[in-house]
Amino acid sequence: TQLLEQSPQFLSIQEGENLTVYCNSSSVFSSLQWYRQEPGEGPVLLVTVVTGGEVKKLKRLTFQFGDARKDSSLHITAAQPGDTGLYLCAGLVSGTYKYIFGTGTRLKVLA
Amino acid sequence: DAGVTQSPTHLIKTRGQQVTLRCSPISGHKSVSWYQQVLGQGPQFIFQYYEKEERGRGNFPDRFSARQFPNYSSELNVNALLLGDSALYLCASRADRGFTEQYFGPGTRLTVT
Numbered sequence: 001t002q003l004l005e006q007s008p009q010f011l012s013i014q015e016g017e018n019l020t021v022y023c024n025s026s027s028v029f030s031s032l033q034w035y036r037q038e039p040g041e042g043p044v045l046l047v048t049v050v051t052g053g054e055v056k057k058l059k060r061l062t063f064q065f066g067d068a069r070k071d072s073s074l075h076i077t078a079a080q081p082g083d084t085g086l087y088l089c090a091g092l093v094s095g096t097y098k099y100i101f102g103t104g105t106r107l108k109v110l111a
Numbered sequence: 112d113a114g115v116t117q118s119p120t121h122l123i124k125t126r127g128q129q130v131t132l133r134c135s136p137i138s139g140h141k142s143v144s145w146y147q148q149v150l151g152q153g154p155q156f157i158f159q160y161y162e163k164e165e166r167g168r169g170n171f172p173d174r175f176s177a178r179q180f181p182n183y184s185s186e187l188n189v190n191a192l193l194l195g196d197s198a199l200y201l202c203a204s205r206a207d208r209g210f211t212e213q214y215f216g217p218g219t220r221l222t223v224t
Contacts, residue, residue, distance in 0.1 A: 004153075006153075033212065033213070035215075040199070040218075040220065041217055041218065042115075042201050042215035042216050042217045042218045043154070043201070043215045044215070045212060045213070045214060045215075048212050088153050088154070090153075090154075096167065097142075097159055097161070097166050097167050098156055098159065098167045098169070099144070099156060099203075099213065100156065101146075101153035101154045101155070101156075102153050103152065103153050104151075104152065104153045
């Protein structure tokens with residue numbers, strides 16, 4: 001069974017702080033996506049990383065794909081209350097058309 | 112362009128009943144995947160359909176079935192509902208069946224009483 005573990009599960013920080021969310025697996029992925037989800041809504045795609053070692057930046061968010069394509073991280077600089085939400089990673093399992101999702105990190109940024 | 116649409120938004124059913132959920136993918140997208148998201152967890156893969164054929168199935172019982180129509184819209188059917196089927200059911204659309212990004216609809220919240 002493929003598993004994607006995210007850490008931490010919960011994070012409550014003050015506005016302006018930095019944070020990093022981790023997504024780890026023993027499986028190799030063809031690509032990995034990060035999503036943010038608001039309560040009662042579908043996940044919204046933030047980024048897709050494809051190449052081992054790849055780093056992508058989206059304003060204050062930095063995404064990294066591990067060299068072996070088994071793990072990823074999301075770093076947020078100077079967090080804002082609008083960053084509050086559930087962050088999910090999802091990996092496309094190599095050799096399949098199936099995405100598996102991580103357990104999620106619930107972030108709350110306090111003003 | 113319209114994104115992925117799902118209907119209904121909310122649904123309340125009784126144990127043992129059957130339910131049908133609907134999804135329309137982004138225009139031009141040929142692949143639809145279904146996910147179940149139980150409160151507090153990440154989405155779990157149920158099915159993927161591409162060009163009207165099932166291309167992948169998750170670890171769900173045979174009570175769950177789906178189909179895709181010539182216009183690429185899709186239906187998810189769940190028979191003999193159990194309390195544990197209460198969840199947010201998400202549909203995701205992608206351009207083809209493989210190595211492309213997927214985009215989610217708003218979901219259907221199913222409550223089984």
